[in-house]
Amino acid sequence: MATRSRTPKRPLKKRTSASDRLYEWIRREARSFFHDSRGSHAWDHTERVLQLCLRIGRKEKADLGILKLAAVLHDIGRSEEDRTNGKVCHSEAGAALARTILGAHGVPEDTITRVAHCIETHRFRKKTVPATKEAKVLFDADKLDSIGAVGIGRAFLFAGEVGARLHNKDRDIAKTLPYTKEDTAFREYMVKLRWVKDRIFTREGRRIAEERHRFMVEFFDRLDKESDSAL
């Protein structure tokens, strides 16, 4: 017995398929686009979106292979948008970059098309609406990361990055401008974040959104009251 128990065991080697290896390779390539990103749009946002995609994607019975590729690649156009002060749209640029990267790895054309559609439509605009299940899941996951406690943190972090004030509840938000001292977390909440939950496509996404939304509303309500020394 003693001898047997001392026999070294062969370590369990995790089987990795060719598609796992390809995914890991593409994930590393995607990450390299984020080496000088600011905190509010850093790689950790992609990691959270990936986790949300898997969570929602399983419930929605989406194609997780497509989703994983779309999630890790969805924001690789962000640095181009930042560099051009918003002239280049990061979802369009990202989809183009993704096509090139996936093509270079010999990914089938059908897969490329499906992944690129997710990336192209993850930023909601009239001309590009998510049409597939996977595109809807990515859209939802990306938006969910902008609300709740994570969304609040990201909004203030961004405000700090652009030199904005803590709060501007007494300003007419319609007259405030982005990338100025008035580009506060509260502005982002008023202009964008408070509408997010109504634009979610999937059932599981809506469930998460409603819970995160409730907390975000409570936060900004408290921020007002504390600012007036009423809490």
Next chain:
Amino acid sequence: MATRSRTPKRPLKKRTSASDRLYEWIRREARSFFHDSRGSHAWDHTERVLQLCLRIGRKEKADLGILKLAAVLHDIGRSEEDRTNGKVCHSEAGAALARTILGAHGVPEDTITRVAHCIETHRFRKKTVPATKEAKVLFDADKLDSIGAVGIGRAFLFAGEVGARLHNKDRDIAKTLPYTKEDTAFREYMVKLRWVKDRIFTREGRRIAEERHRFMVEFFDRLDKESDSAL
């Protein structure tokens, strides 16, 4: 009747005493120290601290005249601390500046001493402990503005200003450094903010602190869970 109602009324003129005018003058002078402050330590922090001082000061039956002067002047040494990368302590520098300003306005020596003590001791260190009722109220008001929703907002804003990440719950906080990518809101919470409520002096301050603390704990708990896609 019609003629009478059209008779112009003499506008009510608010009576301002010499001490009101002096206070307004000193308040403007204090504000001038903040023209290039970052959002997390801007003049609006002073305004919130002033309101909290009045709220707590009334309950504690503190001298509101002393408190108002101490509140508006309490952070005027902040820019000197920032300029010297922390070598100059802003409460010591602020107290010295306050003595000069108040002296130049002919404020009685006893008042100057009482105001300067508040400013000198508002940053808790062993060698300078708030000894008077007014100093304790200012200390509490300043600390209360670092917790709750306002405290959370200020912590992320500061993180954005120094280029920190959104979150670093998986790092050993003891090994992280201030003014780096690891100087996150979570670090500030772990190192400082979660202990604030236990250091409050006044009864009303403790009541406010406990309520704000509860919300702050809930926020960081949510931030962890959302980051792991568990909420």
